[in-house]
Amino acid sequence: MALRRIVTKEDPILRKKSRPVEKFDKKLFDLLDDMAETMKNAEGVGLAAVQVGMLRRVIVIDVGDGLIELINPEIIEEEGEQYEDEGCLSLPNESCQTIRPAVVKVKAQNRDKQWCLYKGEGLKARCFCHEIDHLDGILFTDRKNPNPVIKEEHEEDIAR
Ligand code: ZN
Numbered sequence: 763m764a765l766r767r768i769v770t771k772e773d774p775i776l777r778k779k780s781r782p783v784e785k786f787d788k789k790l791f792d793l794l795d796d797m798a799e800t801m802k803n804a805e806g807v808g809l810a811a812v813q814v815g816m817l818r819r820v821i822v823i824d825v826g827d828g829l830i831e832l833i834n835p836e837i838i839e840e841e842g843e844q845y846e847d848e849g850c851l852s853l854p855n856e857s858c859q860t861i862r863p864a865v866v867k868v869k870a871q872n873r874d875k876q877w878c879l880y881k882g883e884g885l886k887a888r889c890f891c892h893e894i895d896h897l898d899g900i901l902f903t904d905r906k907n908p909n910p911v912i913k914e915e916h917e918e919d920i921a922r
Pocket of ligand 1: 849850851852892896
């Protein structure tokens with residue numbers, strides 16, 4: 763395993779569309795391993811292959827309940843809305859409140875080429891959406907909530 767360099771906003775690759783994975787070979791497994799290590803090292807909760815310069819439909823996610831590897835992921839169902847602050851390892855100095863579904867169902871292939879179903883709520887739903895967006899060249903700033911909802915915890919922050 764090796765750490766890979768995370769590309770930042772200035773790199774036009776982040777706006778490109780990633781291609782589906784067809785070959786489930788050592789090259790893919792190395793990419794998955796390196797992405798997991800790179801994400802962990804950067805203390806991120808998700809990483810898309812394009813962020814390490816590979817235009818492949820591959821993402822890794824770990825919101826604290828274990829690593830999930832998703833190959834050729836697609837959102838098949840979404841429900842509700844949530845408004846939370848979001849950031850990105852490729853845009854290290856930016857954050858904004860986004861509009862995301864509250865719950866999503868995602869289908870994706872695993873390393874063994876099998877299609878699996880995943881359900882995410884809250885942070886995990888945001889993470890699935892954020893990373894799958896990367897595969898289509900979409901950044902979280904494109905999902906900015908034009909009328910941000912002021913949250914109670916923000917008021918507490920100001921009061922302190
Ligand atoms: Zn990101």
